[in-house]
Amino acid sequence: MQVSTFRRVTAGTAVAVAAFAGIGAVTASPAYAATSKVSVVHGIPDTPVDVYVNGKKTLDNFQPGDVAGPLDLEQGRYDLALTKPGQPVGSAILTVDDAQVPGGANISLAAHLDAGGKPTITPFVNDTAKVGAGKARLIVRHTAAAPAVDVRAGGTPVFEDLTNPKEAKADVDAGSVSADVVLAGTSTVAIGPAKVNLAEGTATIVYAIGSAEGKSLKLVSQTIKGLHSAPSGVPSGDGGLADTGPQSWWYVLAGAGVLLLLGGGARVATVRAGRR
Template identity: 80%
Template sequence: MQFAMFRRVAAGGAVAALTFAGVGAATMSPAYAASSKVSVVHGIPDTPVDVYVNGKKTLDNFKPGDVAGPLTLPEGEYDIALTKPGEAVDKAILKVDDAKVPGGANISLAAHLSADGKPEITPFVNDVSKVGAGKARLIVRHTAAAPAVDVRAGGKPVFEGLTNPKEAKADVAAGTVKADVVLAGTDTVAIGPADLNLKEGTATIVYAIGSAKDKNLKLVAQTITGLHSAPGGVPSGNGGQAGTGVDTWWYVLAGAGVLLLVGGGARVATARTGRR
């Protein structure tokens, strides 16, 4: 499973071209194409947006710290635009034409700051393999404008030297743990502490977002359920919410689904046809 790189170009303003490749059966028709579960994390501080899909506004004032999804989306191509709240689509600050949604994956898209403070989008493929009895999966993603960090649970480092935009993960005993983020190799707390409820059969994904320079670092968490090893588990998982600052939502409209693959928004809208 491979993803083509996200590319950012300038043409009279910021234009983002988002392309996934190599996931699912690209030659299948839309009616039979594999679908994906996709969530989006908005981790760019101070940047609320309105989102348009195929020229229609589908999301008002999507705010930093929110998590959108999960959506079950068919493979397809869509046109997407971001504007400042209340502005028309022809004044888009970011525009995506023919954004490709793959099939057959569980994906989280993080709109966040790079280590040097520049907005970017990073796709993460979520590990939704089964966990053992009594276990939970903890995944930590460094998506903040900050140096390398260590992640501690109960005051002890569990992940060390994590840099933006990397992730680290481990299957651990289920239960509530007190976690914080410190500068790598020190006891200097950058984020937290925060209580994480790691339920059996789930994956809790914790994102460090914001900027150390601007002193607005915080944690955003996403939970994927259905990873029990016992019969009845759902390996594909269902996204959810956990932790401070998470506002998960989804909408179902008539017709096919479409994902907003930009700047921290996700919404279901009617897909355009005849594009494949």
């Protein structure tokens, strides 16, 4: 893969949460507007969590670095709380109240640290547009407690001055690339290098997670398949570098509607009294 094939495209949708209300209308036909494909990325270091939905525990001991999903979820509004394993919902470390899941989108929800090191949740709309023959899509997301970074391929910057929680993306030649993350404008390596396999007709999403101060920076990847120019199925996602773990818990979460974060505001350490 030639470095020259990259073109830098930054996106502000990761932080424009209010925009999710209209996703279904622009990404799906009415026949499919009631559900979205949703995946979860756990990027908060040293913090396994239990997940509560409307006051009910639906996931035990979800580990940092894990990627789960995707799941087809019906649109609706929900409350979510993350607690330390075994702790009650009243001691939540992160909550989202009355969050709206739209219909007709492909979404990744990243639980991560903001630039200042505080836990937060950021929804990202995944670009599932078809790619050309011989091409793959590379998406890089800065979800680490770290300053601005450059992402390099073969030692050459391809995405520059990326800040938390922004993303950059490009359609590139399919193949393998050695990538690393350096402090913006320098050659100081923060993460990597790591070999990234960009398969034809896929989108590979690479997340920088962890904390620079805590020396826990690393990469986690997610792959979305089925983006060949000739349709080959409904796009979905699966884990890449991360271990997705057992799949059975998704069926529990489906009944409770766990992936609830779109359009909701995240709060740290307090939970409102009310509907559970």
